[in-house]
Amino acid sequence: MPRITRESEIVWEGSIARGAGVVTGVSSGAFALPTTIASRVGDPEGKTSPEELLAAAHACCYVTSLGGELARAGTPPERLEVRCALTIDEVEGIGHRVVQSVITARGLVPGGDAAGFAQAASAADDGCTMSALIRASATVIVEATLEEGEI
């Protein structure tokens, strides 16, 4: 299988407390975002943080894994909505660390049933490389709901 690499960059100026950085997706050019330490640990005030970028990566990784599992089961999805909430906390003796990532998935799946969707949601968690990485040091919770009609 080919190795695929993706690069991002941040330029930080000034002190950690009062300085600021701009984080850029170098491979795609799809984003250039300001970030500060205050936006990371306190109110985001419209600025992103490493943890929000990880939450976006986990949601994005999980949704492709779930789509693949549903297709493999013969019930490709029409639409999937995945939300990820990632929690960072101060752990005694270790410092700040990611302690939990909660994935909430809703799917509109023609011909799918609740049991099949739950099975695909669980297999998608097993197959998602981000879930495996996060689970090595934190809790990963997946809540999946099959929707009837439009979502």
Place this chain on the structure above:
Amino acid sequence: MADRTASVTWTGSLTDGAGRIDSVGSGAFGPLEVTWASRTEDSDGLTSPEELIAAAHASCYSMALSGALAKAGSPPEKLETSATVTFVPGTGITKSAIRVRATVPGIDEAAFLEAAEGAVEGCPVSKALAALPEITLDATLT
């Protein structure tokens, strides 16, 4: 404790469909498109989970290093950090390579390298990605 959230919608099949990071809790970005092809072939201007992980790791590392240098009495003027994340379909994410170029008034090479290496361990994203087979560092004092 801080919670950070992101929401993604996917429409259609994995290979022919497309996803969109609709929004994030801070409102700082979104919508951003993502496809399986942009993840595994040319990015073609679209982001991917691996690029977002690279962004998370580079930004986390910069904050950790800036904090460590300040604690050592040599706050940096400027840090330029990149992270390159490798994804092997079928295997998963295998590596994150951090590269930093730092402008730090009044610090010597040895003290800088010690802070730079310590920041890899100290950054919460490194801890969250501790199961990665490889995290490398290339640190230069400019």
